[in-house]
Amino acid sequence: MANITKTKSKELDEKNIHAGHRERLFDLAFKAGLDKLTNVQMLETILCFVFPRGDVNPLAHRLLNHFGSLSAVLEADIHDVARIKGMGETSAKKLHLLTQINLVYALDKMKVSPKFESFSDIYDYVENLLRFRTVEELYFIAIGANKTCLNTKLFASGSINMVGISMNDLMLYLASTRAHALVIVHNHPNGSCKPSPQDEKAFESLKKMTEMANCQLLDSLIIGTDGLYSMENKSVARVYFNDASPIEELGHGEDSLDWLSEIKEGFKELRNSEGNS
Numbered sequence: 046m047a048n049i050t051k052t053k054s055k056e057l058d059e060k061n062i063h064a065g066h067r068e069r070l071f072d073l074a075f076k077a078g079l080d081k082l083t084n085v086q087m088l089e090t091i092l093c094f095v096f097p098r099g100d101v102n103p104l105a106h107r108l109l110n111h112f113g114s115l116s117a118v119l120e121a122d123i124h125d126v127a128r129i130k131g132m133g134e135t136s137a138k139k140l141h142l143l144t145q146i147n148l149v150y151a152l153d154k155m156k157v158s159p160k161f162e163s164f165s166d167i168y169d170y171v172e173n174l175l176r177f178r179t180v181e182e183l184y185f186i187a188i189g190a191n192k193t194c195l196n197t198k199l200f201a202s203g204s205i206n207m208v209g210i211s212m213n214d215l216m217l218y219l220a221s222t223r224a225h226a227l228v229i230v231h232n233h234p235n236g237s238c239k240p241s242p243q244d245e246k247a248f249e250s251l252k253k254m255t256e257m258a259n260c261q262l263l264d265s266l267i268i269g270t271d272g273l274y275s276m277e278n279k280s281v282a283r284v285y286f287n288d289a290s291p292i293e294e295l296g297h298g299e300d301s302l303d304w305l306s307e308i309k310e311g312f313k314e315l316r317n318s319e320g321n322s
Contacts, residue, residue, distance in 0.1 A: 238269030
């Protein structure tokens with residue numbers, strides 16, 4: 046009987062210690078910011094939402110030791126995560142869903158049509174869209190005469206072939222959105238932002254097609270692990286240093302507020318036709 050009482054007392058003490066540790070961890074993350082914690086502390090905090098009770102510190106260490114980094118843990122295949130001692134398939138699915146919160150948040154904010162006062166605004170927008178995606182994706186961004194984002198459309202995912210974009214597809218998109226200007230962006234998830242020969246060929250082809258559609262292709266942007274590349278300027282617009290904030294290097298700059306004024310006279314006719322419709 047005495048042994049049972051001691052065992053229950055020990056379990057209660059461990060429960061209180063773990064509860065206190067979680068409270069201190071959450072308090073630290075809230076006051077200092079999650080990004081100010083160590084990788085172990087950050088992952089431990091995230092795991093607390095997956096496991097309502099218990100000490101997840103050893104599990105955080107096991108995951109980091111196995112996958113090598115916090116981002117690798119969060120991006121790992123569910124089945125690989127499930128095989129780590131202490132996880133399991135259900136917990137791996139919960140962890141994966143938690144990592145989708147930021148993406149859902151970013152996409153929801155994009156439903157509120159932003160206004161692009163400068164190319165820097167466009168860069169910010171496409172970074173939120175694609176910078177941390179692990180799959181190659183291609184987006185069209187339609188912009189109106191008042192510099193407002195009219196539509197953002199995922200055009201391709203997985204294996205991107207920009208050269209294969211047809212005139213019909215492009216015309217249909219521009220007609221449906223009534224775009225006055227267009228920005229195309231795709232990513233190189235595991236590589237440099239520098240364009241491939243196929244990227245350069247596609248850019249020239251798409252530029253001609255948009256001109257035929259009385260629309261201006263403002264730029265074709267590429268996001269890689271090292272930065273953001275502008276096909277229009279043939280230069281790196283932003284450079285990424287590890288996890289630091291992007292630094293603008295070359296490009297149109299923060300004060301380029303009148304970029305839309307360079308759109309051809311053909312847009313005036315398009316505006317008039319819209320006003321009469």
